[in-house]
Amino acid sequence: MGSEGMNGVRVVCVTGGGGYIGSWLVKNLLQGGYTVHATLRDPGDRTKCGPLMALAGAQERLKLFQADLLEEGSFDSAVEGCQGVFHVAGPMGAQENTLVITDLFISNHKLGYSCPLDEKGELCSSFRDESCWSPLNFLKSQTNRLAWYMAAKTLAEQEALKYGAHNKLDLVTILPPTVVGPWLTSTPAFTSSQTILALIGENDMYYKAFKFAQFLTGSIGIVHIDDICNAHIFLMEHPTAQGRHICCTDSRSLNSLKKCVAKQLNLSLKFDEEDSVTQYVSVSSKKLLDMGFTYKYDLEEAFKETIDCAIQKGILKL
Template identity: 60%
Template sequence: MTNEGMNSGSVVCVTGAGGYIGSWLLKNLLQNGYTVHATLRDIGDEKKCRPLLDLTGAHERLKLFQADLLQEGSFDSAVEGCQGVFHVANPVPPGNECSLEDFIVTSVNGVLNVMRACTRAKSVRRMVLTSSLSTACPMNDKGELACPCIDESCWSDVDILGSQTNKAAWYGASKTLEEQEALKYGAENKLEVVTLLPSLVLGPWFTNIPGYTSLQTIIALIGENDLLYEQLKSIQSMTGSIAIVHIDDICNAHIFLMEHPDAQARYICSGDSRSINSLKQLLSKQLNVSIKLDDEEPVNRDVPISSKKLLDMGFCYKYSLEQTLEESVRCAIKNGFLKL
């Protein structure tokens, strides 16, 4: 099965359209002339649905569907008649006392439910799966990165991630298994599957639900979210820096990979990376406030994160790291989440 002819006149499905990446991807698809079937867990949620229905082109080319990733068959109607599917939805295990198994079951079962719907529809040519850079960070049992460069040949060790006690590691384990299962299913069922591995996604948002990665990362860096800040330090301890990509770039990369006839397998999408202290210094200048720097910087460790495969296909990033941070900050202030 080839992907010839996938273009702005096609009908596509976006799962998880109420989320940060999903909503921005939907906006870009409508701007590019696509007809979009968008899924949400509750299409009666006015707070999530209204900003999507108000987008330019939505009246003519957007249809909302209610679907649950853990309910077999619930995506059949949304996928029916689509040539492409963007699986962006990221299922969250129910309850506060969730286990590693909960993370794995929800991720793997979720992607398989969507893919089986693609098979039944018979019209779907390609699925682009939103994965995570956390699936390409192999660590040894000492918590050290076990590769000189992070690229598409790298796979995270599920056993090592699963042996940790924090949910960020469990998320990485579940996303790794989800991505592997998706690629396996595609190969066995003659469905083109392309996976996109974004680094930390920052930038503005336009819905009533804020882009939590953007908002929380900014707040953590200025010293108001200790839990997330520790997670950022953990990432930095592995690679020596925090890798960041703009929300518009990652969504354009999704569309690029859906349209490119030769796209296949995995693609890392990461715009730039800096140390935590460098990010703090940039934010301090943009916000015109004093932000306390860490006493210790990473010890001469800066593992390259390669987007070469994506760039060699012809994709171009639009946004610098400085622009990305500035737009995140501006949006957070505009919406009342940052008051300085």
């Protein structure tokens, strides 16, 4: 890819540029020759902007903008002049169904969820692909916060797709599983670091969330941070990309994930029978793979890089 990107796209915006996904996406875009407008709630926060401005190419092709999802119009200046927008920011607080719709190409990260349950909470499919939608009525009937989070993200994705179709936008959504791998931010990437801690029994709250997610989806999917960001860029550069795309390297039961981490850390862990799944549901990335996308990391490599980063940054002490 040349310095002007593919398909004439040269300048792009990344919302939530100071976060785990956003910062890595900024890095990969700069490496690809793009000029990047990155939004942060507080560009003056050196813990957020410092790692971004230290990236290769940042001094020449990265501009930071202040923006907040809960402030209407605050993204206008950031998206002005951009040919593509990667909406990876998530609203903070209770208003999880807030969604900013901009213009041009929009890649929405982690909006919707693919779920093999029907509205009664009963298994209706042996695999998950882009045709599966989370059962909103069932999710809303639950008291678990993760269920409401999934419902809010599903509603946001549905509204985004409706908006895109009505306004004739090239809008693409990406449905990732749990994202792991090293992080660029000075503070720990919560999802990545806590995944490892949960699997070795050092974060009970996060582990319970995993168990509930396994109940809802039939397995726990994993993808490396570099692969999910490359998938965003791949879809923006692909001339026929449209609609939903699952990006998942592998999916396993909780016990299988625990065994993988235990082997890498040489630990002896307790395995509960209930942490296996009675009806395993695989996750299909066929649509993305058929378009020509390839994953760089398998599950074991993704976990190894997460563990190495957690050790290096003092999050995991052996």
